[in-house]
Amino acid sequence: MRLVVVGGVAAGTKAASRARRVAPELEITLYQEEPEVSISECGLPYFLSGTVSGRERLVARTPEEFARMDIEVRTRHRVERIDPASKGLLVRDLRSGETFEDSYDRLIVATGARAVVPPVEGTELEGVFTLRFLTDADRILRHLKERSPERAVVVGGGYIGLEASENFRKIGLEVTLVQSAEHVAPTHDPEFSEMVERELAKNGVEVNTGSAAEGFYGEAGRLRGVRLAGRCLDADLALVGAGIEPEVTLAQEAGAKIGRTGAIRVDRHMKTSLPDVWAAGDCVETTNLASGLPAWVPLGDTANQMGRVAGTNAATGRDELEFPGALATGIFRVFELPVAKTGLSEREARQAGFATVCATVESTSRAAYYPGTKKVTLKLVADGDGGTLLGAQAAGEGADRLVDVCATAIWGRLGVADLVNLDLAYAPPFGPALSPVIQAASVLSGRL
Structure with a gap:
């Protein structure tokens, strides 16, 4: 049984590695256009300034490391055509310019996204x-x-x-x-x-x-x-x-259905509309778990999770794992300001048809009297009809912890009333006696 993975970085390499773990006998080949098969893309801006020193630190795994797992990795190779009827591939060696044919029994498309x-x-x-x-x-x-x-x-x-x-x-x-x-x-x-x-x-x-x-x-x-x-x-x-956009040309030309977001449409098992073809990562459309609507979520952790599901199911040929959707939980930092978000913003919630109720609190990263305390702002967005939490945004020290709590709450379908009574860790060096999540939920509960 031969599995071919088109594309590396996060989703493709995760899929190949997972496939090897669940199917030791499988023949696996991965094609990647770039010279490196697996890199930490999120570290690239910090590499430019020397904050991350050493190019090799951004290379997550090399082709040699994959070879030790009995996974053949061919970098600087581009798959130019998929023939679903014959399960054939046309591949170009980007070093020599020559093309050759390959075949697959099962295929995973992880072509990622391209810069706009x-x-x-x-x-x-x-x-x-x-x-x-x-x-x-x-x-x-x-x-x-x-x-x-x-x-x-x-x-x-x-x-x-x-x-x-x-x-x-x-x-x-x-x-x-x-x-x-x-x-x-x-x-x-x-x-x-x-x-x-x-x-x-x-x-x-x-x-x-x-x-x-x-x-x-x-x-x-x-x-x-x-x-x-x-x-x-x-x-x-x-x-x-x-901005970026999903790279779907290869799959689309092969006849795969494309979703409303412009990314490849897959089911919860990461199957495309093509027989024996799965897809994962930034080229794939999923579901926003807060709105229930189709969503495109080009994030590294999401790509890894999708790759795990696609790799397992493609290796076994069975619908063993599901990817339920995502909340697009993310964080970035600008100088000294961390900013995080999960689920829907107020604007996105209204566009999705919710009657939104919101609450914003300004709190502190530690007890107000404790040395080194800094401001943090948290906003919660809820469905005014049912009190379901739809999204959260935070800025300031500790924004990551606050948004992670809210992401877990949305994932677990907790309502605003549940958040008011959360039992969260407290000590003066780590936060105020009542977490900003509880503070904002209390305000929101009154408004609801």
Whole structure:
């Protein structure tokens, strides 16, 4: 029995490893376009500033390590066609340019996501970059070393744009962040986005919201600036972090159904509409557990969890495991401000048709009298019709713990009334006597 996995990084490598554990006799081959099969993508912005030192620290596992598990990994190879009828593959060796045919009994598609590059002039100029893979970071670091840029423009105010802005500042660049939406961190409610914008400004990042990059201009093939509506920004380095989109071309051309979000539609067992083909990771559509609606959740931990399910089921040929959906729980840090979110924001909840009731509290990370205490803000979003918790957002020290509690509560279908009586750990060095979760739930309970 032969299993082929298309794509590595998180979902593909997890699927291959899991398949090997549950089916020791299985023949497994993994194809990956990049030189590295498994990297820690979330560490890339910190690699640029040297916060993470050493390229090898971002390589999670090498092809040699997979070979010791009897998994054949072929990097710099791209699968260009899937023929579901014959279970055939057309593969290109990106080093030689030659193509060859392969076959599978079962197939896992883990093609991930690709960076969105705006359709504007000048994106081919030297000094304009995206940041998705370790090879992208290599190119940026080479540019920093060889060209010694002084002014960077970051296009996009999502996770990558925010983290890159911080790390460019750490190495002394002048940084301007350009965001086409009204606020940065657009998946959060405005009050949290505004906290992020203040933290950026406090640390010397110029923020331009409501401004789209209309083009890049240069001289002798080298970047010199970014053009906005009615304004030009000088720049000798630009990072385009305007978002990502699921890479579904291979699966779509093979006839796989694509969901409402533009990602591959799968069932709870990670099966696609193609026979003996599963999919996992950033290329896949799932369900938002707070809204019940289709969702695209391109996060590393989610990709790993999907890969575990896909790898198990593809290896055994049975529907042994299910992936129930996700809450898109995430966190990022901008300088000294951690910001976390789970489930639905107030805006997202209203768009999903809920009659929302919200409560926001400002509390402290420790007992108010304890040295070193800092402010933390927590917002809870609930369904006004039933009191079900739909989402939470937090900013400040301890935001991760607060949102993790709320994510667990949403997962367990707890209502706001349940949160009021949670039994959580307390001591002055760790938080106030009543957790901000309990404080916010008490306020919310009264409003409900």
